[in-house]
Amino acid sequence: MSKVKTPAKTPQAIRGTQDIFGxxxxxxxxxxxxxxxxxxxxxxxxxxxxxxxxxxxxxxxxxxxxxxxxxxxxxxxxxxxxxxxxxxxxxxxxxxxxxxxxxxxxxxxxxxxxxxxxxxxxxxxxxxxxxxxxxxxxxxxxxxxxxxxxxxxxxxxxxxxxxxxxxxxxxxxxxxGTSREAWRAALVEHFASVRDDLSEDSQERLEKNPLRILDSKDRRDQAHVASAPKIDDFLxxxxxxxxxxxxxxxxxxxxxxxxxxxxxxxxxxxxxxxxxxxxxxxxxxxxxxxxxxxxxxxxxxxxxxxxxxxxxxxxxxxxxxCEGRGAESLEIAIAAESNDRNADAAALTNLFRREGFCVELFASGSPRKRYDKARKAEPAIMISLDMRDGEATHGLSVLNEGYARAKKAQEIFDNRK
RNA sequence: GCGAUCGUAGCUCAGUUGGUUAGAGCGCCGGUUUGUGGUACCGGAGGUCGCGGGUUCAAACCCCGUCGAUCGCCCCA
Incomplete structure (x- = not known):
């Protein structure tokens, strides 16, 4: 019918659950x-x-x-x-x-x-x-x-x-068990004698869980907590x-x-x-x-x-x-700056990954912007494959001077077939 | 379960005493510059202003409800 389709509403996540990312x-x-x-x-x-x-x-x-x-x-x-x-x-x-x-x-x-x-x-x-x-x-x-x-x-x-x-x-x-019960009984007696001075929460705790009065944050309870019987006397x-x-x-x-x-x-x-x-x-x-x-x-x-x-x-x-901890930094970014080099870039990416390097391939979107995108990923090593005047060109530059595996990466790059 | 604050684009936020077509920055997409270079410029997509009612000629803005988040209480790791 001409009735406009009612777009299905996306269900919300359940209250108190989290989608953890990044x-x-x-x-x-x-x-x-x-x-x-x-x-x-x-x-x-x-x-x-x-x-x-x-x-x-x-x-x-x-x-x-x-x-x-x-x-x-x-x-x-x-x-x-x-x-x-x-x-x-x-x-x-x-x-x-x-x-x-x-x-x-x-x-x-x-x-x-x-x-x-x-x-x-x-x-x-x-x-x-x-x-x-x-x-x-x-x-x-x-x-x-x-x-x-x-x-x-x-x-x-x-x-x-x-x-x-x-x-x-x-x-x-x-x-x-026995020390704990004796202490508990003494606490109940102590707090019951000043019951009306206690906070409402603590009056309730007196019934349900008297030990919990001890870590009450309410000012009204503090003085009575300080003078309460100590576990040490019942041990x-x-x-x-x-x-x-x-x-x-x-x-x-x-x-x-x-x-x-x-x-x-x-x-x-x-x-x-x-x-x-x-x-x-x-x-x-x-x-x-x-x-x-x-x-x-x-x-x-x-x-x-x-x-x-x-x-x-x-x-x-x-x-x-531990905020900010745990993220692995990128070792090698490979940019295919021409679609003609996409396959080469993918093969090179595979090669490095099998050698145990952490690699990201940039071969989608506007070819002209792939280099910039790769740089923004902050790799230790940047590799670019391009096509100039019908010639395949390539370059590897080490951006992070302190990067320990630079030499090994260079070797793999030079010896690729 | 109780109290308080908040909810506008993917993100961070503007938005005057209610008043035309709701904005910016970043990000994203495309183009142009540059051509071993993280540049600059141009353009584009993207919003039922959390949701539902109400007041009003008129609501992102005021009122009520609801959902969610945040901060306390409570509880607990």
Whole structure:
């Protein structure tokens, strides 16, 4: 009919997802590649995990009342009516795999992975609904040396990313199960006695997650936080020894840290060591890597008591600190300044690539502008092929004096048939 | 989930107290210069002003809603 076709609207990307491209994508890849290299130095084995799990995997391990479980999970029923959830974190799924696959035979097991995670949150810079993390876990190791090795790896990663000087390691201990419960009870008592002075948020936290009051940013809470009972007064002898072994191990490894006795973890399964690498360069999303010991987690999934430590790091946040890193510079630009030389230029491009050079071919668009386009790509070496008065001409010029492989490139160019 | 700011070309942004056909720079495409040269000049394509309503003779501009981004809170890596 004469009815004008209704142009199909292009669907929008989902809120909180990102299409990463250009320098951001290069920085992202740089973070992942650096992690892969460092993780091998520490002999952490690579694992690949499903992106979704039965909902109970997360509900049981993270704690039903945590915000992550109660309002931030992407859960849905599959066609069989089973409740599944897009993973909001790595640890629970890895713990499940450890139990269901009998990985106990490999204990102590050091594993590393990375990939997308999903949380239904209000997006912000450095906070997305689909975001990406690096993850490292040591499962079946109850010794403080495991904590030290894991932290040393995190520290080395940040150094190799060249962002360590803007980031500080904050360290705390939550004690063993009984110390933690005693401390928690004392905190509840302390804050309940001044309940009406607390911020609304903290009054709510008093019910749901009293430890979290300690890192409240609200001024009204500060004084009461300062006078709150300290974990150190509730630590058992073993818990003290454990923390002491971790800190002296870090000192011996040359890992710089500061004690923050108000540092707690949001998830219920943590015990003993808790830590965060924090920067002030990312606004409210300052935690760049965080983790701790989760000795209670395996039991919550119905497995045997199994000690474990782990950390996760936000790739986007790390990548933002590595801005401009990771882009490979162009070694050779080849311009075909006449269409008659397109085939020669393509052959030459192939030749150099097979010799392991990073090459870009400029043989499209206006022949007169190809040279300029090639120059703008900022190659170390510029090669131009042209046709003058019926004669094939060619030229190679080294634009970057410091370029190490110039001689080899020249040889290949001179010896081409 | 709460509060605030913002949304104009591929990108960065102008656009007066509402007033003809919405602009610039960069980028892209083409042409001319130059002819071992990242030059200069000319031209071109590209916008339902995020989307939907409302007020008005008239809306990019004012009002409401909605979607999205950013910054805090919350949460967390």
């Amino acid at each position: 320098p951001d994508a290069e920085a992202f890849a740089f973070v992942v590649e650096t992690f892969e290299r460092v993780r091998k130095l520490y002999r952490f084995r690579r694992v690949e995990m499903p992106v979704f799990e039965k909902t109970e995997v997360f509900a049981r391990s993270l704690g039903e009342t945590t915000d992550v479980v109660s309002k931030e999970m992407y859960s849905f029923d599959d066609r069989g009516g089973e409740s599944l959830t897009l993973r909001p974190e790595f640890t629970a799924g890895i713990a499940r795999a450890f139990l269901t696959n009998g990985w106990k035979q490999h204990a102590p097991l050091k594993v590393a992975t990375h990939g997308p995670l999903f949380r239904y949150e209000r997006p912000q810079k450095g906070r997305y609904r689909q975001f990406h993390q690096l993850d490292a876990e040591v499962i079946g190791a109850g010794e403080p040396q495991a904590d030290v090795e894991l932290l040393a790896m995190a520290d080395q990663l940040l150094h190799e990313l060249s962002i360590a000087d803007g980031v500080t390691l904050q360290l705390n201990t939550l004690g063993d 058992s002898g073993e818990a003290q020894d454990f923390f002491g072994a971790v800190t002296s191990g870090l000192d011996a490894a040359g890992v710089v840290w500061t004690r923050n006795d108000a540092l707690v973890r949001g998830l219920d399964y943590y015990r003993h060591t808790a830590f965060e690498f924090v920067t002030d360069r990312l606004g409210a999303q300052g935690t760049v890597l965080g983790g701790g010991r989760y000795d209670g987690l395996m039991e919550s999934l119905g497995g045997p008591a199994t000690p474990a430590v782990g950390w996760a790091a936000g790739i986007e946040r790390l990548a933002m600190l």
